[in-house]
Amino acid sequence: MKTVVVATGNPGKLSEMQGYLQGLDWQLTLKPPEIDVEETGQTFLENARLKASQVAQATQSWAIADDSGLAVDALNGAPGLYSARYGSSDADRIARVLRELGETSQRSAQFICALALAQPDGTIALETEGICPGEILMAPRGDAGFGYDPIFYLPTHGKTFAEMTPAEKERYSHRGIAFEQLLPKLR
Numbered sequence: 001m002k003t004v005v006v007a008t009g010n011p012g013k014l015s016e017m018q019g020y021l022q023g024l025d026w027q028l029t030l031k032p033p034e035i036d037v038e039e040t041g042q043t044f045l046e047n048a049r050l051k052a053s054q055v056a057q058a059t060q061s062w063a064i065a066d067d068s069g070l071a072v073d074a075l076n077g078a079p080g081l082y083s084a085r086y087g088s089s090d091a092d093r094i095a096r097v098l099r100e101l102g103e104t105s106q107r108s109a110q111f112i113c114a115l116a117l118a119q120p121d122g123t124i125a126l127e128t129e130g131i132c133p134g135e136i137l138m139a140p141r142g143d144a145g146f147g148y149d150p151i152f153y154l155p156t157h158g159k160t161f162a163e164m165t166p167a168e169k170e171r172y173s174h175r176g177i178a179f180e181q182l183l184p185k186l187r
Contacts (some may be wrong), residue, residue: 001025001026001027002025002026002027002062003026003027003028003029003061003062004026004027004028004029004061004062004063004064004117005028005029005030005031005055005056005059005061005062005063005064006028006029006030006031006063006064006065007031007037007051007052007054007055007063007064007065008030008031008051008065008066009030009031009033010030011030013066014028014029014030016175017064017066019170020170020175020176020179020183021179021183021186024186024187028064031055031058031059031063032058032059035054035055035058035059037050037051037054037055038050039051039067039081041067041081042081043081043114044067044068044069044081044112044113044114044129045067045114045116045127045129047065047067047081047114048065048066048067048114048115048116048127049065049116049118049124049127050065051063051065051067051116052064052065052116052117052118052124053116053118053122053123053124054122055118056118056119056120056121056122057118057120057121057122059120060120061120062117062118062119062120062125063117063118064115064116064117064118065115065116065118066113066114066115066116066175066178067081067113067114068083068111068112068113068114068174068175069081069082069083069084069111069112070083070097070109070110070111070112070147070148070152071109071110071111071112072097072101072107072108072109072136073106073108073109074101074104074106074107074108075097075100075101078100079093079096079097083147083148084147090146090147090148093147093148094140094148094150094151097136097148097151098136098138098139098151101136107135107136107137108133108134108135109133109134109135109136109152110131110132110133110134110174111131111132111134111148111152111173111174112129112130112131112132112174113129113130113131113173113174113175113177113178114127114128114129114130114178115127115128115129115130115178115179115182117182117186126182126185126186128178128181128182128185129178130173130174130175130176130177130178130179130180130181131174131177132154132172132173132174132177134152134153134154134155135152135153135155136151136152136153137150137151137152137153137160139151140160140162141153141160141162141163142159142160142161142162142163142164143162144161144162144163144164144165144166144169145161145162145164145169148161149161149162149169150162154172157172161173
């Protein structure tokens, strides 16, 4: 069994990755708390590479990282790389996006998830990016999920991420798309 360090301190993200990567002969573990990676990349993929590479080198183990966020077309791609820091809470972040969009009818957006897998020497072995196109609603809908899920609507499914079951979201989300692209390469 191969030990792979997940380049995060978030146990929820570790659990989520375990779900996507089940069936592989991998034991996933959180990065040590003393390893802190500064996300200085200009894209989600650059940040995923930075995190995977630096954690792999620091632990001398394989490492996997993701970086993800929401990009709203009418806001020139914002919140983008700053999705998690666009407010002090999920409610604040949602309110800010809705306030900045105002009454505009241009509400197209996409969730983006970049994944990178690094060898113990820090060399990136695999990478991919999943993009889930959708729209931003005028008001939140649904109680499931987290972050921007209540305002991110998938017209093809007639639901927001917050209205989907966990299995639906796992299958159709940006993260689900990215892992679906990565898994065949890992096998």
